[in-house]
Amino acid sequence: xxxxxxxxxxxxxxxxxxxxxxxxxxxxxxxxxxxxxxxxxxxxxxxxxxxxxxxxxxxxxxxxxxxxxxxxxxxxxxxxxxxxxxxxxxxxxxxxxxxxxxxxxxxxxxxxxxxxxxxxxxxxxxxxxxxxxxxxxxxxxxxxxxxxxxxxxxxxxxxxxxxxxxxxxxxxxxxxxxxxxxxxxxxxxxxxxxxxxxxxxxxxxxxxxxxxxxxxxxxxxxxxxxxxxxxxxxxxxxxxxxxxxxxxxxxxxxxxxxxxxxxxxxxxxxxxxxxxxxxxxxxxxxxxxxxxxxxxxxxxxxxxxxxxxxxxxxxxxxxxxxxxxxxxxxxxxxxxxxxxxxxxxxxxxxxxxxxxxxxxxxxxxxxxxxxxxxxxxxxxxxxxxxxxxxxxxxxxxxxxxxxxxxxxxxxxxxxxxxxxxxxxx
Amino acid sequence: xxxxxxxxxxxxxxxxxxxxxxxxxxxxxxxxxxxxxxxxxxxxxxxxxxxxxxxxxxxxxxxxxxxxxxxxxxxxxxxxxxxxxxxxxxxxxxxxxxxxxxxxxxxxxxxxxxxxxxxxxxxxxxxxxxxxxxxxxxxxxxxxxxxxxxxxxxxxxxxxxxxxxxxxxxxxxxxxxxxxxxxxxxxxxxxxxxxxxxxxxxxxxxxxxxxxxxxxxxxxxxxxxxxxxxxxxxxxxxxxxxxxxxxxxxx
Numbered sequence: 001x002x003x004x005x006x007x008x009x010x011x012x013x014x015x016x017x018x019x020x021x022x023x024x025x026x027x028x029x030x031x032x033x034x035x036x037x038x039x040x041x042x043x044x045x046x047x048x049x050x051x052x053x054x055x056x057x058x059x060x061x062x063x064x065x066x067x068x069x070x071x072x073x074x075x076x077x078x079x080x081x082x083x084x085x086x087x088x089x090x091x092x093x094x095x096x097x098x099x100x101x102x103x104x105x106x107x108x109x110x111x112x113x114x115x116x117x118x119x120x121x122x123x124x125x126x127x128x129x130x131x132x133x134x135x136x137x138x139x140x141x142x143x144x145x146x147x148x149x150x151x152x153x154x155x156x157x158x159x160x161x162x163x164x165x166x167x168x169x170x171x172x173x174x175x176x177x178x179x180x181x182x183x184x185x186x187x188x189x190x191x192x193x194x195x196x197x198x199x200x201x202x203x204x205x206x207x208x209x210x211x212x213x214x215x216x217x218x219x220x221x222x223x224x225x226x227x228x229x230x231x232x233x234x235x236x237x238x239x240x241x242x243x244x245x246x247x248x249x250x251x252x253x254x255x256x257x258x259x260x261x262x263x264x265x266x267x268x269x270x271x272x273x274x275x276x277x278x279x280x281x282x283x284x285x286x287x288x289x290x291x292x293x294x295x296x297x298x299x300x301x302x303x304x305x306x307x308x309x310x311x312x313x314x315x316x317x318x319x320x321x322x323x324x325x326x327x328x329x330x331x332x333x334x335x336x337x338x339x340x341x342x343x344x345x346x347x348x349x350x351x352x353x354x355x356x357x358x359x360x361x362x363x364x365x366x367x368x369x370x371x372x373x374x375x376x377x378x379x380x381x382x383x384x385x386x387x388x389x390x391x392x393x394x395x396x397x398x399x400x401x402x403x404x405x406x407x408x409x410x411x412x413x414x415x416x417x418x419x420x421x422x423x424x425x
Numbered sequence: 426x427x428x429x430x431x432x433x434x435x436x437x438x439x440x441x442x443x444x445x446x447x448x449x450x451x452x453x454x455x456x457x458x459x460x461x462x463x464x465x466x467x468x469x470x471x472x473x474x475x476x477x478x479x480x481x482x483x484x485x486x487x488x489x490x491x492x493x494x495x496x497x498x499x500x501x502x503x504x505x506x507x508x509x510x511x512x513x514x515x516x517x518x519x520x521x522x523x524x525x526x527x528x529x530x531x532x533x534x535x536x537x538x539x540x541x542x543x544x545x546x547x548x549x550x551x552x553x554x555x556x557x558x559x560x561x562x563x564x565x566x567x568x569x570x571x572x573x574x575x576x577x578x579x580x581x582x583x584x585x586x587x588x589x590x591x592x593x594x595x596x597x598x599x600x601x602x603x604x605x606x607x608x609x610x611x612x613x614x615x616x617x618x619x620x621x622x623x624x625x626x627x628x629x630x631x632x633x634x635x636x637x638x639x640x641x642x643x644x645x646x647x648x649x650x651x652x653x654x655x656x657x658x659x660x661x662x663x664x665x666x667x668x669x670x671x672x673x674x675x676x
Contacts, residue, residue, distance in 0.1 A: 372478070377515035378525070380475050381585060382503035382533035391528065395519025395568075 007039030011137075013059040014040055018145045023112030027124035031143035034128070038137040047134055050315040050347045051286040055254055056138060056230045061174040061200035064226035064253070071419075073165070074194050074220055075412055080163035081105065083150055087168060087198050088175030090148055094165075102156035103189060108149035108178060119151040122180050126206040126234035130260040134290065139232040139258070142204040146178030154187035154213070161190035161216075166197030168224055173198040179205045183213035183241070190406065191215070196222025196252070201229040209241035211265065217245040218409050221252060223420075225282075228254040239265025239295065246404045248413055249276040249285055250420055256286040263326075266296040273303040273403035275413075277393075277420065281311030281343070287335075289318040293326040293356075302333040305400040307393050309340035316365070319351040326356045333363040338396045340370065340389070390421040426490060426624045427451040427474075427593050433484035434466075434473050443469045445649035446485065449626075451593070456625040458635055460660060461646035462668050467628045468512060470646075471597040475509040476502050489593055503529075504536035508591035510582040512598040517569040522581070525569045526551060530588055554587045558614050576607035583614035594618070595626045600634040612637030632664035645671055 015035070020028055041053040055062050083105075084094040090107060098105040111119045124143040130136060152162055164179070175198035183189055187210075197203070209215050221229060229252060235243050249255055259272045276285045291300045306314035316335035337346035348365040370392055378388035394417060401417075404410040427449070434444040444466050451457050459467050473480050474487060476499035487494045489505055497505065517525065531541040542550075555565060558580045570578050579599055586594055596615070600608050615625070615638050627638055635643070635657065643659040644651045647668065652675040653659065663671070 371515075371517075373515050374517045376477055376499060377511065377517070378529070379499035380477075380503055380509055380511075381525075381529035381589065382500050382536065383525075383529050384500045384532060384536075385498070387528065387532060391520055391525070392517070395517065398519050 003042060003044050004039070007042050010042070010057055011035065011040045014057060014141070017059050020145060021109075021147050023109065024120060024123050028144045031124055031127070031140045034131060034140040035137055035144060038135045038140065040137050040141065047288070047317075050317070050349070051256055051284060053138070053256070055228050056200070056202070056256065061172060062226070062228065063171045064199035064224055064228065065171055066168055067196070067222070067224040069223060074416060075163060075192055075409065077412070078161060078163070078192070078408065080161040080192060082163045082165055084165045084167060085148065085177065085197065087170045087173035088147055088177055100162070101159040102154060102187065103158045103162065104153040104155065105162065106151050108146065108151055108180075111151055116151060118153060118182055119180050122182060122206060122208055123178070126208065126236050127204060127232070129236070129262065130232070130234045136232060136258060136260070138202060138230050139204050139234070142176045142178055142202050142232070146176040146204065149178040149180070151180045152189070152191070153182045153184065154189035155184050156187050158187070158189040161192050163192040163194070166193065166195035166201070166222070168196040168198055168222065168227065171199055174200045176202040178203070181205070181207045181215065183207070183209045183215050185210040186212045188214040189216070191217050192409075193219040194222070196224040196227040197229070199227060201227065201231075203229070203231045205231070205233045207233065207235040207243065209235065209237045209243055211238045212240045213238070214242040215244070216405055218404055218406070219246065220248040220413070221255060223251045225251050225253065227252045230256045231258065233259045235259075235261045235270070237261065237263050237265065237268045237270060240267045241265060242268070243270040244403065244405060245272045246400070247274040248417070249274065251279070251283070252285070253282050254284050256288065258288045259290070261291045261300070263291070263293050263295050263298040263300065266298070268295055268298045270298070271301040271303070271403055273301070273400045274305070275397045275400040275417075276306040276314060277397070277417070278306065278308045278312030278314060279310050279424070283308075283312035284315070285313070286315035287318070291320050291331070293320070293322045293329040293331065295326060297328040298326060299330045300332065301403070302335070303400050303403050304335040305397050306337045306346060307340065307397065308337055308344035308346060311343040313344070314346045316346075316348045318349070318363070319353065320361055320363070322354040322356050322359050322361065324355040327358045329356060329359040329361065331359070331361040335365045336396070337367045338370065338393060339367060390418070393421055394418060426453045427626070428488045429485070431485035432473070432482070432487060434469060434480050434482050437479050437481050443649055444473070447649070447651055449644065449651060451624045451626060453624060454621040455642065456619070456627065456638065456640045457642045457644060458627040458629060458640040458660060459644045459646050459651070460629060460663055465646045466649045467646055468597055471509055471595050471628055474595060475499060475507060500532065501536070503589070503591070504533045506592035508586050508589060508594045510586060510594065510596045510599050512601060514570050514578040514582055516571045518571050520569050522567055522569050523551065523565050526585065526588055529585070533589060551588060555584055557617065558584050558587070559610060560584055575602035576604065579603060579607065579611050580614070583611055587614065587618060592622060593624050593626070595628070597628045598630065599627070600629055600631060608634060609637060632660040635660045647672055
C-alpha cells in the first residue's frame with residue numbers, strides 16, 4: 001500500500017480515539033491541521049528508520065504492568081515544588097502548593113480561564129518551529145490533544161527546583177501532557193521530571209529562554225519494564241542563554257526522546273545529555289537530537305551513553321546544523337554504547353550540516369565491549385567479576401552524568417544507578 | 426607457601442606450549458627471583474598464577490598453603506592472598522583510585538568473612554601508606570593509573586600491595602621503565618612489606634633490582650622450564666656473562 005494511504009489510515013484511526021480538550025483552541029486546531037497534513041510517523045519514514053513508531057502511533061496503547069518499586073522516590077531529599085500527575089491526572093493532595101519565589105506556576109488546564117497571555121502565545125509555537133526541516137507529528141498530536149501539564153514562568157532566580165512527578169497506576173493508561181516554560185531575561189530555573197507517567201506517554205516540553213536566562217532540566221523515565229514513551233523537548237534560546245538537559249532511562253519497552261534546540265542569540269550554551277541502561281530484547285531506546293546554531297559563538301554539546309545487554313537496542317540520531325553566519329560555533333557530539341554481550345545493538349547516525357566557515361564542530365560515536373584487561377586487573381585485586389563490571393559500567397555512564405550542573409542531583413542519580421546495577425544478576 | 430609442580434601451560438588461541446613443566450617451591454617469608462631471556466615463560470607464569478584468561482593448564486599443579494589455586498577465579502586467588510604487581514598496570518578511566526582500592530580491600534575482607542573497613546579507617550591507613558611511597562592526594566583521587574607516569578604506575582601497584590597485605594606477592598618486571606630513584610622507592614616499598622609470613626616472587630630481567638630487593642633464591646628460566654637455581658650470586662653471573670653460558674651448561 002502506498003505510504004500516504006497507510007499513514008492517513010493510521011492517523012484517522014488514532015484521531016478517532018481522541019477528543020480535543022477545551023482551551024487553547026486556536027493552537028490546538030492548528031496542530032491538528034499539522035497532524036492531518038503530515039500524517040503520523042511510520043517506520044518507512046527516514047526519521048524513524050531505526051525505531052518502529054507503531055506502538056506509539058496505534059489507536060490503543062499496549063498495556064503495561066505497573067512496576068512495584070520498593071525504592072524511595074528519586075530526588076526525595078531535594079527541596080522542590082512537587083507537582084504530581086497520576087496517569088496524567090493532576091493529584092492536588094500529593095502536590096505542593098504551586099507557589100515559589102521567582103516563579104509563576106500554573107496548570108495547563110487553567111491557562112485559558114486565567115487568561116495567561118505568555119503561555120497562550122507560546123503554547124505550540126516552538127513545536128511548530130521544530131517541524132521544519134523534519135516533521136514531528138507525534139509532537140503536533142500532543143499539542144492538539146494534551147489534557148494537562150504545567151506552564152512555568154521564571155521571573156528571577158527560582159527559589160527551588162520544580163519537580164514533576166509522573167506516577168503510573170493503570171495498566172492501560174494513555175497520556176499526553178504538555179509543559180511550557182518561559183525563562184525571563186536573567187532568570188534561572190531547574191525542572192525535574194521523574195517517573196513513567198503511563199502505559200503510553202506522549203510528552204512535549206517547550207522551553208523559551210530569554211537573554212541571559214538559564215534552564216536546567218534533569219529527567220528520569222521510570223523503571224516500568226513495559227511502558228512506552230515518546231517525548232519532545234523544544235527549546236529556543238536567546239543571547240547568553242544557558243540550556244542544560246539530562247535524561248536517565250532505565251527499562252521501558254520503547255522510548256523515543258527527541259530534543260530540538262534553536263540557538264538564536266549569540267554566546268549561547270546548550271548541552272543535552274543522556275544515560276541509558278537497557279536489558280532484554282524488548283528494550284528499545286532512541287535519542288534523536290537536532291541542534292540549530294543561528295547565533296555567534298554558540299556552544300553546544302551532545303553526550304549520550306548507553307549500556308545494553310541481552311538483546312537491547314539503542315539508537316542515536318544527532319544533528320548539528322550551523323547556519324550561514326553562525327560563526328565561531330563550537331559544536332560537539334559524542335554517542336557511545338557499551339554492549340555487554342553479542343546480542344545487543346547500537347545504531348548511531350551522527351550528522352553535521354555546516355554553512356558557516358569559521359566553526360569548530362566535532363562528532364564521534366563508539367561501540368565497545370567491557371575492557372577485559374581492566375576487568376582482569378580489578379579481579380586480580382579481589383573485586384568479583386560482577387562488581388568489577390558494574391564499576392566499569394558506572395564509570396562509562398559517569399561522563400554523561402557529569403553534564404548535570406547540580407552535584408547533589410548527579411550524586412542522587414549515580415547512587416541510584418549503582419544500586420540498580422548491583423541488583424542485577 | 427607456594428608450590429608449583431610440573432606446571433605445563435599452552436596458549437589457548439595458538440596451541441603453543443609456553444610452560445613445559447615448571448617446578449618451584451617458595452617457603453613462607455622467602456624471596457625468590459626468576460630471571461631469564463625474553464620468551465622464556467616468566468610473565469606467563471605470573472599470569473597463570475593470577476588466573477588470566479587465554480592460558481590452558483595442560484599439566485601440573487599450583488597450591489597456596491596446600492590449597493589448589495588453579496581452580497579459583499582471579500578474585501578468589503586474590504582473597505586467598507595472592508597478588509600480582511603488573512608489568513603494565515592497566516588504566517581504568519572513570520574509576521577513582523581510592524574507590525578502586527577501597528572496593529578491592531573490602532571485597533577481599535568480605536570474601537574472607539571479615540568486617541569491611543570503614544571509610545574513615547581506610548582513609549587513615551591509605552594516606553599513611555601512600556605517603557611512604559610518595560603518592561600524593563591528587564594521585565589517589567585520579568582515575569586508576571590514568572595519566573600516571575611509568576614510575577607512578579609502579580608505585581601505585583606497590584600501594585595496592587601494601588593495602589591488600591597479600592601473603593604471596595608476585596612482581597612482574599616491576600623494575601621495567603623505572604629510573605634509579607623510582608626503582609629505589611619501589612624496592613623500599615617492597616622491603617617494608619617483607620615479613621616472616623609473606624613471600625615474594627620477583628620476575629626481572631636485570632640484576633640491579635635484586636641489589637635493592639635481596640633474594641634468598643634465584644632461578645633461571647629458559648624455554649618454559651626452570652633450568653637452574655642458586656643463591657644471589659647466580660644473578661650476578663647473569664649480569665656479567667649473560668644467559669649463554671648457563672644455557673649451554675644445562676643443555
